[in-house]
Amino acid sequence: RVLTNGPSAFEATHGKDLWSYVATNPALSKLFNESMACDARRVVPEIINGCPGLLDGLDSLVDVGGGNGTTMRLLVKACDWIRGINFDLPHVVSDAPACVRVEHVGGDMFDSVPNADAAFLMVIISLCIYLFRGRLATGYGGG
Numbered sequence: 511r512v513l514t515n516g517p518s519a520f521e522a523t524h525g526k527d528l529w530s531y532v533a534t535n536p537a538l539s540k541l542f543n544e545s546m547a548c549d550a551r552r553v554v555p556e557i558i559n560g561c562p563g564l565l566d567g568l569d570s571l572v573d574v575g576g577g578n579g580t581t582m583r584l585l586v587k588a589c590d591w592i593r594g595i596n597f598d599l600p601h602v603v604s605d606a607p608a609c610v611r612v613e614h615v616g617g618d619m620f621d622s623v624p625n626a627d628a629a630f631l632m633v634i635i636s637l638c639i640y641l642f643r644g645r646l647a648t649g650y651g652g653g
């Protein structure tokens with residue numbers, strides 16, 4: 511893929527990218543989001559405990575590609591002064607459980623991202639390729 515700058519193996523096999531594919535399959539979407547949440551439940555406590563003071567001074571934080579909001583829920587629970595925004599594709603946030611001090615916002619990060627004091631991205635590696643190509647930077651909504 512790197513040499514040809516072509517589509518991912520998933521796209522070559524299924525004719526669409528992973529996000530478009532799961533958007534039309536609610537059961538698979540839920541399974542994927544739950545798997546990400548499972549990882550977040552393991553990783554986020556390590557971040558909170560391993561990086562004390564990381565979120566000090568922030569009033570608001572947006573998790574870009576935050577899935578069903580598990581990461582943001584854990585972060586605002588640990589840092590009760592923070593207002594969290596969980597930002598992901600509309601079909602993902604429409605299925606996200608409600609949580610106190612977490613607002614779920616649906617959209618496309620390549621168009622714009624909700625404004626907040628800081629943005630958090632976790633496991634967005636392939637998406638970051640686009641970021642470094644400047645697509646997110648040009649569409650960034652500020653903050």
Ligand SMILES: C[S@@+](CC[C@H](N)C(=O)[O-])C[C@H]1O[C@@H](n2cnc3c(N)ncnc32)[C@H](O)[C@@H]1O
Pocket residue numbers: 529546547549550574575576577578581597598599602617618619620631632633634637
């Ligand atoms: C690999 S998952 C990571 C989820 C979460 N950050 C975590 O670590 O548990 C990538 C997330 O990015 C979201 N995503 C993909 N394309 C997006 C886009 N254009 N705008 C917003 N979110 C997007 C997906 O729906 C998915 O929830």
